[in-house]
Amino acid sequence: VDFKFAALVTEVVEDLQRTTEKHRLINEFNYEGTVHADRERIAQVITNLITNAIKYSPQPGDILIRSALHDNEVHLCVEDFGVGIAEEKQEHVFEQFYRVSGNKQHTFPGLGLGLYISSEIVKREGGRIWVNSVENKGSTFCFALPVQQSR
Numbered sequence: 001v002d003f004k005f006a007a008l009v010t011e012v013v014e015d016l017q018r019t020t021e022k023h024r025l026i027n028e029f030n031y032e033g034t035v036h037a038d039r040e041r042i043a044q045v046i047t048n049l050i051t052n053a054i055k056y057s058p059q060p061g062d063i064l065i066r067s068a069l070h071d072n073e074v075h076l077c078v079e080d081f082g083v084g085i086a087e088e089k090q091e092h093v094f095e096q097f098y099r100v101s102g103n104k105q106h107t108f109p110g111l112g113l114g115l116y117i118s119s120e121i122v123k124r125e126g127g128r129i130w131v132n133s134v135e136n137k138g139s140t141f142c143f144a145l146p147v148q149q150s151r
């Protein structure tokens, strides 16, 4: 089903902003078009990325959510300024039950499933998902979904 991408992102962001007082979720969308995908599952992916950004940013801070069109894809990125992920661990974070261990003074509860499920959903919709991160600086998780240009 086709749905308005920006409206979905805004819905998820507004829901999750209610769950945190110390983070400010900033939603910048530069794509006003539609996406052809399972709306509820894409909502789940966006939720997983933003809840991770909140969870792994123990200090108060902004979380930036950006969407934009790149060629025939819409990209959605969630950037945080939290604990980050060491370079050699980044390739593993989409694996089932993988969790980065030894995170200094903080421990974060979880199963290690959110990113695995997210990557399965995105792949099933014909897209891809990736991360850029610097340990102790922050992380940017992005996914891309194909969009029809003939509209």
Ligand code: ATP
Pocket (backbone or CB within 6 Å): 048, 052, 053, 056, 080, 082, 083, 084, 085, 093, 098, 099, 100, 101, 109, 110, 111, 112, 113, 114, 115, 116, 138, 139
């Ligand atoms: P859950 O199943 O509840 O989502 P989880 O958050 O541990 O548990 P994933 O969301 O799959 O599992 O993330 C896998 C691991 O990747 C996390 O345990 C964490 O170590 C790391 N990670 C994910 N997102 C971030 C982030 N924004 N910043 C730093 N580390 C992250």
Ligand code: MG
Pocket (backbone or CB within 6 Å): 048, 051, 052, 110, 113, 114, 115
């Ligand atoms: Mg998670």
